[in-house]
Amino acid sequence: MATTTAPWKQLLLNSLQANSHLRHSSYFQLATIGPNGMPANRTVVFRGFQDTTNKIQINTDSRTHKIEDLNHWPFAEICWYFTDSWEQFRINGAVDVIDGSNPDSIKLQQREKAWFDSSPKSRLQYLGPNPGLPSLGDQPTQAASSLDPSAGPAAAFCLLLLDPDQVQVPFFSNIYTFIRSFVIVVVFCCSQVDYLNLKSNERITFSKKIANEEISWNSEKVNP
Amino acid sequence: MATTTAPWKQLLLNSLQANSHLRHSSYFQLATIGPNGMPANRTVVFRGFQDTTNKIQINTDSRTHKIEDLNHWPFAEICWYFTDSWEQFRINGAVDVIDGSNPDSIKLQQREKAWFDSSPKSRLQYLGPNPGLPSLGDQPTQAASSLDPSAGPAAAFCLLLLDPDQVQVPFFSNIYTFIRSFVIVVVFCCSQVDYLNLKSNERITFSKKIANEEISWNSEKVNP
Numbered sequence: 001m002a003t004t005t006a007p008w009k010q011l012l013l014n015s016l017q018a019n020s021h022l023r024h025s026s027y028f029q030l031a032t033i034g035p036n037g038m039p040a041n042r043t044v045v046f047r048g049f050q051d052t053t054n055k056i057q058i059n060t061d062s063r064t065h066k067i068e069d070l071n072h073w074p075f076a077e078i079c080w081y082f083t084d085s086w087e088q089f090r091i092n093g094a095v096d097v098i099d100g101s102n103p104d105s106i107k108l109q110q111r112e113k114a115w116f117d118s119s120p121k122s123r124l125q126y127l128g129p130n131p132g133l134p135s136l137g138d139q140p141t142q143a144a145s146s147l148d149p150s151a152g153p154a155a156a157f158c159l160l161l162l163d164p165d166q167v168q169v170p171f172f173s174n175i176y177t178f179i180r181s182f183v184i185v186v187v188f189c190c191s192q193v194d195y196l197n198l199k200s201n202e203r204i205t206f207s208k209k210i211a212n213e214e215i216s217w218n219s220e221k222v223n224p
Numbered sequence: 225m226a227t228t229t230a231p232w233k234q235l236l237l238n239s240l241q242a243n244s245h246l247r248h249s250s251y252f253q254l255a256t257i258g259p260n261g262m263p264a265n266r267t268v269v270f271r272g273f274q275d276t277t278n279k280i281q282i283n284t285d286s287r288t289h290k291i292e293d294l295n296h297w298p299f300a301e302i303c304w305y306f307t308d309s310w311e312q313f314r315i316n317g318a319v320d321v322i323d324g325s326n327p328d329s330i331k332l333q334q335r336e337k338a339w340f341d342s343s344p345k346s347r348l349q350y351l352g353p354n355p356g357l358p359s360l361g362d363q364p365t366q367a368a369s370s371l372d373p374s375a376g377p378a379a380a381f382c383l384l385l386l387d388p389d390q391v392q393v394p395f396f397s398n399i400y401t402f403i404r405s406f407v408i409v410v411v412f413c414c415s416q417v418d419y420l421n422l423k424s425n426e427r428i429t430f431s432k433k434i435a436n437e438e439i440s441w442n443s444e445k446v447n448p
Binding site: 029040 | 255299312444
């Protein structure tokens with residue numbers, strides 16, 4: 001399916017530029033749904049758009065709960081608040097989980113690229129103990145020098161690609177998610193990006209439109 | 225059921241104090257699940273704890289989608305990131321939606337208190353046009369002077385109470401949520417607050433324990 005640069009993407013790039021002096025401007029909150037049916041929410045780091053697409057890249061550890069969440073229900077909503085410009089972006093989409101076992105060689109290359117694009121320090125965390133498990137006290141942390149800078153992705157390294165353009169119906173393995181598959185049909189028409197500017201008190205919703213195999217985005221000014 | 229001050233609450237109060245010079249330190253992201261089964265995520269403002277309880281107060285407009293979400297599935301997860309101290313709190317719980325139609329007079333009093341605790345400027349927004357609906361251009365905005373400071377809550381004003389101590393099984397009106405009721409049982413044992421400090425690289429999970437009708441919280445140091 002053909003895709004064009006979304007109008008909200010330029011707005012987001014402008015906000016990133018305007019807030020680039022703040023380290024935390026590249027952090028946002030990612031909401032998923034756990035296998036227990038509960039909402040989950042955590043801060044993650046924006047790792048850029050994939051090439052020229054609208055796909056948002058996130059690096060994560062495959063041993064974290066969010067992977068379990070996304071394997072059960074591969075949809076997420078980003079809430080990205082820029083503290084200096086008072087702007088909020090809400091972006092929902094399907095999430096592709098790309099770990100070392102992915103059968104697609106192109107996706108494995110994307111994962112490898114994401115690995116080498118990240119700093120040696122951030123790569124080190126994937127060699128550490130299992131996140132969320134009880135801490136065994138002062139474990140010897142692997143020194144940065146012990147990481148071969150030319151070594152490929154650690155087993156636990158996982159690339160997430162949130163695609164606001166696409167909502168893929170996943171394979172449903174149990175009755176719970178099977179029933180959700182019927183509910184989800186509604187969402188195909190509602191996928192959108194919501195932009196709110198608290199300084200200008202302006203809000204715009206960008207709604208995805210698919211016609212003739214081509215994706216386009218309509219924008220509408222709505223009440224904040 | 226008896227409740228005690230949770231140990232994570234003191235940690236959170238300390239963080240609020242340490243970050244109080246930043247206006248956005250009272251903002252956090254609230255994740256819910258929409259009636260379409262999709263995760264939703266938005267920034268809201270912390271309005272304090274309710275009295276001496278562990279309940280977190282949020283004011284909102286009853287015309288926003290989050291009310292529809294919570295009426296279908298009254299659970300949420302807060303992700304609260306403090307940009308200066310590099311601390312994250314993830315807090316999940318049941319959410320009580322208290323609007324003007326609530327039959328409980330004590331809850332209506334809580335709603336009224338929340339209304340008068342908010343500034344005249346923030347009260348005004350509840351008299352504005354329906355959030356999320358198409359903007360009809362330059363509508364005359366209601367002047368602050370037109371709001372009677374002694375007038376009670378506007379019809380659209382709604383108090384949310386997120387209670388990390390409690391997970392109430394709601395009344396299930398359709399098969400989708402009915403099935404979720406079975407899944408949810410697991411969650412009763414897993415309700416927790418997750419604290420992460422990126423400066424000290426320390427992570428603590430606080431797990432709720434119920435024994436003899438009394439709630440207590442266990443803390444455990446886990447791998448970040």
